[in-house]
Amino acid sequence: MTLSDKLLKQIEFIKEIDKIKYVQRKTKLFNSDRPENDAEHSWHLALMAIVLSEYANEPVDLLKVVKMVLIHDIVEIDAGDTFIYDTEKNHSNTKAERLAAQRIFGILPKKQGEELIAIWEEFEAGQTPEAQFARAMDRLEPLLQNSSNNGGTWNEPGVNYKQVYAKKSVIKDGSTVLWEYAEKLIDAGVVLGILKKD
Amino acid sequence: MTLSDKLLKQIEFIKEIDKIKYVQRKTKLFNSDRPENDAEHSWHLALMAIVLSEYANEPVDLLKVVKMVLIHDIVEIDAGDTFIYDTEKNHSNTKAERLAAQRIFGILPKKQGEELIAIWEEFEAGQTPEAQFARAMDRLEPLLQNSSNNGGTWNEPGVNYKQVYAKKSVIKDGSTVLWEYAEKLIDAGVVLGILKKD
Numbered sequence: 001m002t003l004s005d006k007l008l009k010q011i012e013f014i015k016e017i018d019k020i021k022y023v024q025r026k027t028k029l030f031n032s033d034r035p036e037n038d039a040e041h042s043w044h045l046a047l048m049a050i051v052l053s054e055y056a057n058e059p060v061d062l063l064k065v066v067k068m069v070l071i072h073d074i075v076e077i078d079a080g081d082t083f084i085y086d087t088e089k090n091h092s093n094t095k096a097e098r099l100a101a102q103r104i105f106g107i108l109p110k111k112q113g114e115e116l117i118a119i120w121e122e123f124e125a126g127q128t129p130e131a132q133f134a135r136a137m138d139r140l141e142p143l144l145q146n147s148s149n150n151g152g153t154w155n156e157p158g159v160n161y162k163q164v165y166a167k168k169s170v171i172k173d174g175s176t177v178l179w180e181y182a183e184k185l186i187d188a189g190v191v192l193g194i195l196k197k198d
Numbered sequence: 199m200t201l202s203d204k205l206l207k208q209i210e211f212i213k214e215i216d217k218i219k220y221v222q223r224k225t226k227l228f229n230s231d232r233p234e235n236d237a238e239h240s241w242h243l244a245l246m247a248i249v250l251s252e253y254a255n256e257p258v259d260l261l262k263v264v265k266m267v268l269i270h271d272i273v274e275i276d277a278g279d280t281f282i283y284d285t286e287k288n289h290s291n292t293k294a295e296r297l298a299a300q301r302i303f304g305i306l307p308k309k310q311g312e313e314l315i316a317i318w319e320e321f322e323a324g325q326t327p328e329a330q331f332a333r334a335m336d337r338l339e340p341l342l343q344n345s346s347n348n349g350g351t352w353n354e355p356g357v358n359y360k361q362v363y364a365k366k367s368v369i370k371d372g373s374t375v376l377w378e379y380a381e382k383l384i385d386a387g388v389v390l391g392i393l394k395k396d
Contacts, residue, residue: 007379010249015342017245018228021238030216040219043241046268047215051208051310063261070244112249144213181205 006109013107019077026083026153027142036145038073038081045069045137052137055177058129068123068134071116075100084142084167085159093124126173136174140182143168147185151194160196161186204307211305217275224281224351225340234343236271236279243267243335250335253375256327266321266332269314273298282340282365283357291322324371334372338380341366345383349392358394359384 023038036044049065073081078100101120105113123131143164146152154164164186172179189195221236234242247263271279276298299318303311321329341362344350352362362384370377387393 007253007375011342011379013249014242014246015228015346018242020241021227021234029219030213036219037238039241040235040237043218043237043244043268044212044216046241046244046264048212050265050268051211051306055205063264066244066261066264067248070241070248108249144209148213177205181209 009107009109010112013104016104016107017074017077020074023073023076023081025081025142026156027145028149028152030145030148032149038076041141042070042073044141045072045134048137048141049134052175052178053133055175056129056133057173057175060130060133064119064130065134065137067116067119068130069137071120072123072134072138074104075120077104083153083156085153085156085163087158093121097124126170129174132170133174136171136178139168139171140178143182143185146194147189151189154189154195160198161190162198164189164195207305207307208310211302214302214305215272215275218272221271221274221279223279223340224354225343226347226350228343228346230347236274239339240268240271242339243270243332246335246339247332250373250376251331253373254327254331255371255373258328258331262317262328263332263335265314265317266328267335269318270321270332270336272302273318275302281351281354283351283354283361285356291319324368327372330368331372334369334376337366337369338376341380341383344392345387349387352387352393358396359388360396362387362393 020042021037021039024035025038025041027036028034029036046066046069049062049069053060053062053065075097079094079096101117105116105120107113108116122128123134126132126135142153146154153159168182168186169179171182186195190197218240219235219237222233223236223239225234226232227234244264244267247260247267251258251260251263273295277292277294299315303314303318305311306314320326321332324330324333340351344352351357366380366384367377369380384393388395
């Protein structure tokens with residue numbers, strides 16, 4: 001059997017996405033100073049989705065949620081990570097990210113690449129129950145990390161309660177139960193003095 | 199609403215498994231000298247399973263395969279990583295690994311913990327189509343990495359063609375198509391002089 005052109009494209013994609021392991025996030029591992037990379041982050045979100053899916057506001061297709069969180073940061077191989085509290089840069093679905101999606105998922109056989117781009121676009125749009133729950137995971141993980149790290153990235157200049165509250169309230173769209181827990185963590189951050197009141 | 203004991207157990211588990219990011223494998227990233235950690239490895243296997251599932255010998259429940267590869271190395275938080283060509287240590291489902299599974303998945307609410315232990319045991323046993331395909335991913339990734347790294351861990355003392363062939367032939371149980379490709383990579387390793395003939 002001749003190795004099909006299709007399989008070779010898939011293998012090429014598998015090699016290309018290895019680069020996500022070099023994309024460093026601002027957020028640090030739990031109880032740690034070591035920055036997390038996008039592969040580790042994505043792995044953790046997938047496990048969170050598996051463990052916490054019962055709290056989704058609406059029943060979700062868990063496989064789709066898991067696919068979303070596993071691929072959501074692949075575009076950062078080209079576009080880089082943007083700090084969520086950066087006020088100067090756009091945060092989602094920028095032109096650079098759309099180009100990255102076309103290039104990287106475009107390595108795959110056409111239909112498969114289009115399917116993954118559609119899942120990534122659905123995540124970015126945040127309108128379906130799956131996207132809302134996936135986005136809740138993406139906001140909850142760094143909240144747990146910062147709580148464990150004496151504030152972590154909350155210590156960056158210009159980050160305060162109001163901003164954190166606003167960014168994290170996206171969790172509510174995915175899960176009111178997890179949002180109630182998240183709210184308590186944010187409030188506790190202020191009480192503990194690891195999150196500036198204003 | 200009082201935060202349920204159940205949710206707090208789940209959050210505790212999510213924090214505990216962060217430690218997998220410190221478990222270093224022998225295998226290096228693609229075209230790199232940097233060792234891969236278990237979180238990165240597990241993320242990559244999940245993506246491989248999603249992209250390559252069409253090649254499974256039998257139709258598979260993809261969500262189950264993805265769960266398997268995402269959790270298969272969590273036991274190494276306690277039990278450590280064992281080099282696949284280590285001839286002195288046992289490789290799978292040792293007493294230390296079973297104890298680790300009980301402790302770590304045991305942090306979860308009882309039913310959920312038991313479900314994940316069952317999935318891990320199924321992976322280890324390697325008898326179902328899902329476990330066989332998941333195990334194929336686990337063997338294929340380092341083969342791709344070593345091929346890209348002038349042999350990588352194939353350069354370790356005592357590793358030769360026969361051993362690599364034997365360890366990798368597990369891929370065939372999950373996918374004959376991927377095994378044909380894997381065989382070519384192994385043969386090419388010998389031709390290129392990056393895998394010792396004997």
